[in-house]
Amino acid sequence: MSENPASKIEEKNPEKETSIPEETVSNATIAEFEENSITELKEDDIPKNIPAADDSSSRINKSDLETAGFTLDEFASLLSKYDYNFKPGDIVNGTVFALESKGAMIDIGAKTAAFMPMQEVSINRVEGLSDVLQPSEIREFFIMTEENEDGQLSLSIRRIEYQRAWERVRQLQKEDATIYSEVFATNRGGALVRVEGLRGFIPGSHISTRKAKEELVADFLPLKFLEVDEERNRLVLSHRRALVERKMNRLEVGEVVVGAVRGIKPYGAFIDIGGVSGLLHISEISHEHIETPHSVLNVNDQMKVMIIDLDAERGRISLSTKALEPEPGDMLTDPQKVFDKAEEMAARYKQMLLEQAEEGEDPIAVMTI
DSSP states (O other), rough: OOOOHHHHHHHHTTTOOOOOOOOOOOOOHHHHHHHOOOOOGGGGGOOSOOOOOOGGGSSSOOOHHHHHOHHHHHHHHHHHSSOOOOOOOOOEEEEEEEEOOSSSEEESSSSSEEEEEGGGGOOOOOOSSTTTOOTEEEEEEEHHHHOOSSSSSSSESHHHHHHHHHHHHHHHHHHTOOOOEEEEESSSEEEEEETTTTTEEEEGGGGOSSSSSSGGGTTTTEEEEEEEETTTTEEEEHHHHHHHHHHHHHHHHTOOEEEEEEEETTTEEEEEETTTTEEEEGTTTOOSOSSOOGOOTTTEEEEEEEEEEEEEETEEEEESSGOOOOSTTHHHHHHHHHHHHHHHHHHHHHHHHHHHHHHOGGGGGGGOO
């Protein structure tokens, strides 16, 4: 009777138990085991020229690195790229991996996860972190502070948006662009709007509308830039300038327009000409001297005026009735005569402008003749 092959294995390894139960071992299993067993090395199979561990010939020489295509200095420079040194003011890429009630945990490759507070998630108002961030999202973050005692950095998205918003606003001002923005609040001095997420102010003197300021909330207004100062956090805009520019595209110096007196000041009267306001200075009412505009004009008076200057940069339209007087003093004695002959006098005025321009003189000097 033949011996059980499994017993031979046990005899060869008396101190080692097989992990395969005897009753499950088959001839095929044993054959596979023997076929895959490690062959014992013979002395002739070992190389004769292996250096010892303390042999200097086994160490890498500087020349070996040079022949490899880069120097030790280049190797050190390569390693320095992975020596992360995070500083406040840096902008880094990070991965969102947790959204919490007070902020978000961000992996930026530092030894500890960085934290972004809720108030730093956006320059605009948001209901929650999920309005801006999603788990696993990769984006840029601004480092606000040094590491705290736990080795954690504080991050911000709002700071990045703030910097880029000022850059865009400066570019818009440089291009003298007209923008549209919604009024979200008013105060005694004017109206408040947001431009690229930044808070802007429209002084009351630069709001051209018949509405009360309180009624402007939620209205979208065309606006021009008056002041862009990031250091002082001042963004001042003009509704009047935007309207004047639009109107100016259809107006020209020497043109007669119909307007209504909307306000009278000691220095002159403001005339509404098709939705924009022009100034009829006291010196431009008549050739004759007058003490106050109130002696000649009343609020809501309808009248004809001539445009004598268009200042798009300052958003001003200058008007005159003096240049329309057939005789000096007619605005004081017979205003209707002035309005009846306005177009005729304007044509003469334009001719004088042309002559003055050909002679190289100041056209505005014509008005004083």
